[in-house]
Amino acid sequence: MADGPLARLDERLSRSLVDRVPRWLSELGADLGNMTVALPVLACAMAYAAWRGRRVAALYAGLGMVLVPLLVIPLKEWTARPGPLEPWAAGYYPSGHTATAMVAYFGAAFLISNRLIPVAALLTAATGTGLILRGYHWPLDVLASVALCVPLLRWPIISTRSHKRHQI
Incomplete structure (x- = not known):
């Protein structure tokens, strides 16, 4: 994670x-993972789901977002990996912005319509790509966040499937 052959390969990559790419473009992608961008998207989807009677699904999606910093911050502290642009600073592994984007956008997609899942994937990929291309994170930081957040999306998926079965 912070040292060794895989870390060196990650750094070379x-x-x-x-x-x-132009900095404005990579910055735009990276900004999609900011709490000020991603959180309102999830909050609106949660409000919509609650209004449609899917309060449990909305609760699970919100719980997933609450768990993001509880998982990411201790890992950042434990690994203390330096950043690409700030080698004197530590705490870059895993990427909190990628985790925020993934849980917010996929959570919103599961709450509103499964047809939005490709949009959630695109927004999450744009966030991770922007972070890497701008130099804010190493590629492994981004991949670790994606792997870390897959289990957090389990609850909204299950509650969505359960809701659809009850409608039939």
């Missing part, structure tokens, strides 16, 4: 990718 990152150096070859940083600033390959």
Whole structure:
């Protein structure tokens, strides 16, 4: 994670990718993982789901978002991996922005319509790609967040399937 052959490969890959696109574009992608962008999307989807009588699903989606910092922050502290642009700073592994984007956008998609899942995937991929191309995170930081957040999406998926069975 912070040292070794895989970390060195990750760092070489990152150096070859940083600033390959205009900074405004990579910054735009990275910003999709900000709490000020992703959280209102999830909150609106939760309100819509609650209004439609899917309060449990909305609760589970919100719980997933609450768990993001509870999982990410201790891992950042434990690994203390330095960042691409700030090698003196630590706490880059895993990416909190990627985790926030994934849980918020996929949670919103599961609450509103499964047809939005490709949009959630695109927004999450744009966030992770923007973070890497801008140099804010190493590629493994982003991949670790995706792997970490898959279990957090289990509850909204299960509650969505359960709700659809009750409608039939």
